[in-house]
Amino acid sequence: MSLRLEPREHAPLGLRLLVSLLAGAIALLFVAIPVMAAGANPCEAYVLMAQGAFGSMFALSETLNRATPLILTGLAATVAFRARLWNIGAEGQLYMGALAAVLVGSGFLQLPGPIMIPAIMLAGFLAGGLMMVVPTMLKQRFGADEVVITLLLNFVVILFIQMLIEGPLKDPLSMGWPQSVPLLAEAKFDKLVPRLRTHWGLIIGLVSALLLWLMVKKTVLGFEIKAVGENKPAARFAGIPVDATMLKVALISGGLAGLAGVGEVAGVKGYLSADLSPGFGYSGIVVAMLAGLSPIGSVLAAIFIAAVFVGADSMSRATGISNYLADLVVALSLLCVLVGSFFLRFRLAPANPKVEA
Amino acid sequence: MDVLFDIFGSANFWAAAIRIATPLIFGVLGALICERAGVLNLGIEGIFVAGAMAGWLAVYLGAGLWGGVLVAALTGAAFGLLHAFLTVVLGLSQHVSGIGITLLATSASYFTYRTALPDVSSPPRIVPFQSLDLAGLSDLPFFGPVLFSQTALTWLALLLVALVAFVLYRTPLGLSIRAVGDNPASVEAQGLSVIGLRIGAVVVGSALMALGGAFLTMSAFDAFFFGMVNGRGWICIALVVFASWQPGKALLGALLFGAFDAFQIRLQAEIGQVVPGQVFLMLPYLLSILALVLVARKADYPRALLQPWTKGQRH
Numbered sequence: 001m002s003l004r005l006e007p008r009e010h011a012p013l014g015l016r017l018l019v020s021l022l023a024g025a026i027a028l029l030f031v032a033i034p035v036m037a038a039g040a041n042p043c044e045a046y047v048l049m050a051q052g053a054f055g056s057m058f059a060l061s062e063t064l065n066r067a068t069p070l071i072l073t074g075l076a077a078t079v080a081f082r083a084r085l086w087n088i089g090a091e092g093q094l095y096m097g098a099l100a101a102v103l104v105g106s107g108f109l110q111l112p113g114p115i116m117i118p119a120i121m122l123a124g125f126l127a128g129g130l131m132m133v134v135p136t137m138l139k140q141r142f143g144a145d146e147v148v149i150t151l152l153l154n155f156v157v158i159l160f161i162q163m164l165i166e167g168p169l170k171d172p173l174s175m176g177w178p179q180s181v182p183l184l185a186e187a188k189f190d191k192l193v194p195r196l197r198t199h200w201g202l203i204i205g206l207v208s209a210l211l212l213w214l215m216v217k218k219t220v221l222g223f224e225i226k227a228v229g230e231n232k233p234a235a236r237f238a239g240i241p242v243d244a245t246m247l248k249v250a251l252i253s254g255g256l257a258g259l260a261g262v263g264e265v266a267g268v269k270g271y272l273s274a275d276l277s278p279g280f281g282y283s284g285i286v287v288a289m290l291a292g293l294s295p296i297g298s299v300l301a302a303i304f305i306a307a308v309f310v311g312a313d314s315m316s317r318a319t320g321i322s323n324y325l326a327d328l329v330v331a332l333s334l335l336c337v338l339v340g341s342f343f344l345r346f347r348l349a350p351a352n353p354k355v356e357a
Numbered sequence: 358m359d360v361l362f363d364i365f366g367s368a369n370f371w372a373a374a375i376r377i378a379t380p381l382i383f384g385v386l387g388a389l390i391c392e393r394a395g396v397l398n399l400g401i402e403g404i405f406v407a408g409a410m411a412g413w414l415a416v417y418l419g420a421g422l423w424g425g426v427l428v429a430a431l432t433g434a435a436f437g438l439l440h441a442f443l444t445v446v447l448g449l450s451q452h453v454s455g456i457g458i459t460l461l462a463t464s465a466s467y468f469t470y471r472t473a474l475p476d477v478s479s480p481p482r483i484v485p486f487q488s489l490d491l492a493g494l495s496d497l498p499f500f501g502p503v504l505f506s507q508t509a510l511t512w513l514a515l516l517l518v519a520l521v522a523f524v525l526y527r528t529p530l531g532l533s534i535r536a537v538g539d540n541p542a543s544v545e546a547q548g549l550s551v552i553g554l555r556i557g558a559v560v561v562g563s564a565l566m567a568l569g570g571a572f573l574t575m576s577a578f579d580a581f582f583f584g585m586v587n588g589r590g591w592i593c594i595a596l597v598v599f600a601s602w603q604p605g606k607a608l609l610g611a612l613l614f615g616a617f618d619a620f621q622i623r624l625q626a627e628i629g630q631v632v633p634g635q636v637f638l639m640l641p642y643l644l645s646i647l648a649l650v651l652v653a654r655k656a657d658y659p660r661a662l663l664q665p666w667t668k669g670q671r672h
Binding site for chain 1: 399439443447448449450452453454456457458460461463464465467468471472475587588591592594595598633635636638639642643645646649650651653654656
């Protein structure tokens, strides 16, 4: 009996989970090749990575700390990709969010303590959101492709940030290091556990995932996003305000990435610098795809990616293998889950099914 | 005004413009071939990095300069083959695959560089391509220094513009490639393989992209740095739209861009005390965005761009 590919209507949850798990696992297996090329034993490297990511309370805290911005940039990509809005600019949006947090939270504005944290979050959300709303409007008004524009804006934003932290926002007490003035104490996120770096940003990420899930499943906007993402002309024909929906998606998507930047400034660094994000925006795309664009799944995928980074750093210190190994795993995960999506769209079926009467 | 006159009148300026344009010429041509065949290749940024690293490393390890160029092209072709397999054979998302290729090619290059050279603190150098002085023509006034201070790779880029234009518009192969990105059904009706033509175009286009990277490490500079590609690939994707997918206009677009970039560098030297340096560094990206916005409405995208093809598909 020969087999042929047959399109499927709907992929069951179990299969989708299996595809994501296998994609991560296969990506990890693939990097055994570069590990061996670097002259190390892959099994030992995996054990060191696992210990580095989960082996102690400290390791676990570092992994969750790293996962915090990834949850938010993952959700940013999730909501945008669901509407087929290609937001590849989360990196820039993250930095704009961080910048807004510093502008509002470092004493330029006199705000009473209790509203400080909501204020920097709102400012960060709006700043990040605006960075995505503008390219979306350029797409709607001029037909300009948002992929290239958001990609190019990442470079513009990082230069803009460098200009500010070497200029008007420069911390006079930083001994010449290019970093911004620090946040006020009342604008900083508390740690979740004393002496560990995990902070309230993690809770913000988890709540955002839950809210996004509710929005996708239960609200009119969620339905509109699904309709726009599946078939734009049909959605327009059905009377769905396509342009307005896309702008809302852009605001939410950029805003979530902006919140990631707020968390890094308010929860981790305390100030803005040009090395705030080691590519959290780009990794967010991988998180979203690995999660199959599921908001809840994004949390799990973010923890996986974070564990790879934290584990690889630790393994790198022990063995001398370059920690760019983590970036390799992340890239391979994306390609593996993409191949996996093929099996969600098609199934194997007998080549010549009997014609039923 | 004297400043502007000094800048535009100097041979150095035009020589720099062509030098800056060269990697973009390779990149835009590569992206153009892929897109003409209906495949967006966002792997370009990573393929630039991979070409820059692989070509340089080959020469550093003892290969000749042209050997390095070949290694770079083959590296690019390999990533192109992967992109073609995912997007053309399996019909998966060209956006996601392209981003994945960029992440993979970049991290693989960085990992290889770190693994091959674990103990270096400053980037090791090679002897790069030297300027190609044809029969002493560099002594010509003005045109001498502009044209004959360029290296063989720049001449290769210019030659490729003519070659790609010739193949696309004057050969049956070119006609098929253009048709495969516009109306694949017509190609299949002729008994040609849509899948095969698209794979070929993506592989060749990706090899050209890698040459753009190789130019950076083997001609413009003599070493490999992290982050040296710095968005040049993305700029090429914008330039292709600006060039309406035509090789001649692609050359023009790259040269205009090169001239603008050379101009901002010189302007920086003149008024850099008043305006922060980052403003100048932003200009190339902003210019690309502006170019994209201005031409987007009129842009005549290949009609089958982004659309996968299944053999025997109707319509």
